[in-house]
Amino acid sequence: MNRFDALVIGAGPAGLATAFALSKAGLKIQLLEASDHAGGNAWSERFEGYLVETGPHTFRGQSKHILSLIEELGLNSELLAVDAAKARFIFRAGRLHRLPARGLEFLSTPLLSRRAKVSTLFGLLRRGRDGERSVADWFTRRFGSEFHRILVQPMVAGIFAGDSAELDMQRAFPNLWQQTGARGRLLPALLRSRKGQRRGVFMLQGGFAQLAEAMTERLNGCLRTHQKVVSIAAKSAGVYRVESASGESFESAKLVLATPLAGLKHLLPELLPGTKPCLEALISASMVSVSLGGPGKSPLPAGFGALIPRSEGLRMLGVINVSALSAERSPKDHWLATLYFGGTGDAEILNLDDSCLLALAELELEKLCSTPFHPLFRRVVRHTNAIPQPDLNSSRALAILGQQIANAPGLHLAGSYLGGVSLDAAIASGFEAAAAVQKELAA
Numbered sequence: 070m071n072r073f074d075a076l077v078i079g080a081g082p083a084g085l086a087t088a089f090a091l092s093k094a095g096l097k098i099q100l101l102e103a104s105d106h107a108g109g110n111a112w113s114e115r116f117e118g119y120l121v122e123t124g125p126h127t128f129r130g131q132s133k134h135i136l137s138l139i140e141e142l143g144l145n146s147e148l149l150a151v152d153a154a155k156a157r158f159i160f161r162a163g164r165l166h167r168l169p170a171r172g173l174e175f176l177s178t179p180l181l182s183r184r185a186k187v188s189t190l191f192g193l194l195r196r197g198r199d200g201e202r203s204v205a206d207w208f209t210r211r212f213g214s215e216f217h218r219i220l221v222q223p224m225v226a227g228i229f230a231g232d233s234a235e236l237d238m239q240r241a242f243p244n245l246w247q248q249t250g251a252r253g254r255l256l257p258a259l260l261r262s263r264k265g266q267r268r269g270v271f272m273l274q275g276g277f278a279q280l281a282e283a284m285t286e287r288l289n290g291c292l293r294t295h296q297k298v299v300s301i302a303a304k305s306a307g308v309y310r311v312e313s314a315s316g317e318s319f320e321s322a323k324l325v326l327a328t329p330l331a332g333l334k335h336l337l338p339e340l341l342p343g344t345k346p347c348l349e350a351l352i353s354a355s356m357v358s359v360s361l362g363g364p365g366k367s368p369l370p371a372g373f374g375a376l377i378p379r380s381e382g383l384r385m386l387g388v389i390n391v392s393a394l395s396a397e398r399s400p401k402d403h404w405l406a407t408l409y410f411g412g413t414g415d416a417e418i419l420n421l422d423d424s425c426l427l428a429l430a431e432l433e434l435e436k437l438c439s440t441p442f443h444p445l446f447r448r449v450v451r452h453t454n455a456i457p458q459p460d461l462n463s464s465r466a467l468a469i470l471g472q473q474i475a476n477a478p479g480l481h482l483a484g485s486y487l488g489g490v491s492l493d494a495a496i497a498s499g500f501e502a503a504a505a506v507q508k509e510l511a512a
């Protein structure tokens with residue numbers, strides 16, 4: 070029998086962060102991962118000179134957990150500020166329009182009607198109302214329906230692959246909500262929040278696999294891949310017994326479940342049957358990313374990429390102009406772009422086979438671009454139930470789940486469904502779980 074100080078299930082960013090912190094503290098741990106590598110969705114692969122991120126491309130300057138990890142792992146020289154992030158585009162009326170970055174650009178943008186611009190300016194000082202909990206309500210109340218449809222809906226689809234009418238403002242944009250609540254004005258909050266924050270968008274030169282690999286190296290061999298956990302049981306004397314599909318079993322009094330929601334829904338009710346209803350209330354969106362690359366200049370305008378409002382009639386949610394973020398992502402004089410499809414509004418897209426998805430991606434990219442392109446490189450990645458939705462039911466379901474977990478001694482959760490969908494939030498949840506385990510062991 071394999072007995073450990075702590076067991077961690079799932080080696081995505083959340084589980085890796087948990088294991089990294091626990092192993093740094095000198096504990097004997099085991100990190101069990103179903104696939105052949107650690108990193109979860111934050112992973113990158115090289116093909117024919119193209120570097121493709123299978124999940125995240127970038128993170129924001131305020132991401133203090135990622136930044137401190139990068140520093141601790143000696144990866145600072147790999148950190149790249151993404152200048153292209155200053156130019157972002159929205160597709161409207163058959164054309165790409167640059168998102169206004171400053172006041173004067175805002176006044177002249179063709180993205181919004183004159184009426185919507187006036188409403189937006191007044192909206193900065195407009196108060197919300199109690200009871201307007203959804204992202205759609207919060208923004209529409211302040212800035213009007215055109216602003217919401219053209220700017221907010223596509224941004225929400227780009228971040229959460231979800232529907233702004235279903236998402237809880239408090240959970241989706243916690244910093245903004247903290248400053249304004251339901252009723253506060255946005256302008257004073259914006260002025261306050263800009264102070265003292267690291268600005269900008271960042272990426273790792275060699276892709277997010279670098280982060281996973283550097284953390285794995287520091288785990289003193291505690292990672293076991295190809296170990297899909299299939300059952301968890303509580304033995305006597307507060308010990309958990311975990312079994313993997315390969316038939317091996319592992320034991321510990323401290324267990325951190327860092328699988329995504331789909332894994333949790335499978336594993337946890339067996340141990341705590343009362344968690345089933347609240348887990349069922351938590352949903353995740355599925356997505357498909359299609360990367361296209363080829364010789365010559367990028368067909369997209371210089372900048373980060375584009376978001377597509379639903380009203381434009383395309384299935385694509387958005388596209389990242391990857392080779393504009395870093396020239397290292399494609400062979401010399403080649404371009405690379407990654408297009409995103411799916412989300413809660415278009416889950417059926419996962420039923421299309423790769424050849425249909427590639428044809429759709431080329432067709433829709435053509436509509437966005439004025440320059441012809443000839444992709445030679447093509448890659449499809451499916452992300453099933455990958456983006457947890459901070460929707461209007463999730464706060465209550467998570468609160469109930471939290472109570473049930475608190476009643477199970479030694480059991481902890483980590484993952485991006487808990488405190489935010491970003492990589493930084495996933496890492497933060499892992500550090501929190503590790504701190505809780507250490508506290509219990511020290512008691």
Ligand SMILES: Cc1cc2nc3c(=O)[nH]c(=O)nc-3n(C[C@H](O)[C@H](O)[C@H](O)COP(=O)(O)OP(=O)(O)OC[C@H]3O[C@@H](n4cnc5c(N)ncnc54)[C@H](O)[C@@H]3O)c2cc1C
Nearest residue numbers: 079081082083103109110124125126298332484485491492
């Ligand atoms: C397409 C896409 C784009 C994204 N873009 C960004 C971005 O630009 N910026 C950003 O900040 N965030 C982005 N994210 C979000 C970011 O990837 C997540 O926040 C992060 O990966 C969540 O980490 P996690 O550890 O909770 O889950 P995951 O990354 O899903 O990792 C979970 C791990 O658990 C393993 N596992 C599952 N079940 C079992 C089991 N039974 N036994 C053992 N192991 C198991 C899985 O194999 C996986 O390795 C993106 C996500 C996606 C899908």
